[in-house]
Amino acid sequence: MMSETANPHLVHTELLTAEAERAAALLAGLGPDDWDLEVPTCPGWTVRKVARHIGTAHRWAAAMVRSGLREDPRALDLGFPASYDGYPDWIRAGAADLAREVGAAGADKPVWSWGPVPTAGSWARRMLHETAVHRGDIELALGRTPQYDPAVAVDGIDEFLTVLPSAAAFAPRVRALTGDGETLHLHATDSGTGTGPLLDGPGAEWLITLEPGGFRWRRTHAKGAAAVRGPVGELYLFVWGRRTPRSKEIEVLGDHTLLDHWVVNASF
Template sequence: MTNSPDYSALLQLIDERSAAFRSAVAAAPSLDAPVPSCPEWRLFDLVQHLGTGQRWWAAIVAAGPAEAPPAKEAAEAPRELHALLAWYDDSRALLLRTLREAGPERECWTWWSAGVSPANARGVARRRVHEVLVHTYDAQLAAGAVKPMPVDVALDGVAEFLDTCNSTPAAWPHEAATIHYHATEGRSWLLTLDGTGAWPAPLPHDAPPPSASATGTAEQLLLFVWGRLTLNDLKVEGDRQVFERLIAWEPEE
């Protein structure tokens, strides 16, 4: 796994990014405001999605090692703003309390267990930081007031996405390829795609030229890998088809 904040810092980031998400929701004109980056959702749907996710992952961590996750909470969140924000606050608090009690090494079910990111509370905490980070962008977009992401958090967000979503032992079904991601703030990553799977790593200084590369700010790269921006928003060199194939790939493990 690529370097990331320690466990206590991850928990603090969940709290801080949740506060930013909450502020964006409270500032929006209506819970019925459309979310441009999630076209099928209104702002209420976004809050319910994130809050339900916090509760579900709390249950997953609390359950410990398991072959399957517990069922998601079926009850719908309240539709009045103050009640909804209180419900979301309870969701955040439950997740943080569970993660603190579990400690970073508590093993649990995760959908990324075959990849680089660990299947434990630390891996969950890191994923939840960036889930909240990106959904805060979504909420701010709905509210019409997008704020810059903290650069260090966005940088780790790119690495975390590669460690989970682009990390698998499932064979790459195309010609072997390499991708370089370059953040203008000075960090770069290598993604290798071949018959052994997809494997991310920090970019070594002596790496040969890639099949394709993408350059942008940390925030732009993060929003790209999460599907909020497109290749046209980045500086792309090499074979764009490699990116297109990666985006379309649904590996079977």
């Protein structure tokens, strides 16, 4: 899906740094009462807990890239900020450290991962979307509509579909994503999603096919038994469970039972 000359891992670290800056800027603009707001898309979490999770995830991933092994985040010196004013720089520093570690190690360095690609570069990609989705969680808690770089949204849908089967190890419902050839189509309605190495290849449309042994997917223009249409940023939020089939930001067509089956089981 990318051109032969593209360096996706370099692009992922650059986009991670940019997303961390967006998250930091968002946190810098919060009022004192905002930090204790509940985050509806992360039940039981507050804005403060989401911010801590983002920075912790960056440091956990950086530690694993350094060692190549699975690290226990409880054993890390996370250096939580002493006050809310310190969170923006803390987020920036964690993302920058991970980007440096991936660059120093080389994207192809073998590194423990729960996903299907156990390399240093895969952690840059994973943390890009961990940051972007949770930044969106905070914005949703504030009553705002998250905005995403099209490259982030398109790659995030690709990454979700790529890692989802591996998530069955800790999210058993994923194993229920089987069928007899039923298809789900995701169709970005944006007039154009831009250009760049993460947007090369087929356009921002995905066809997911449920089969007896699991599901397969590809980016293509095709008709599905069920379809979800909307701006690519909204499709990104949909696959990550931040929009539902009843959200006004997207349009749902076709087999609603099939779509509900997907939504209930495609989460981790």
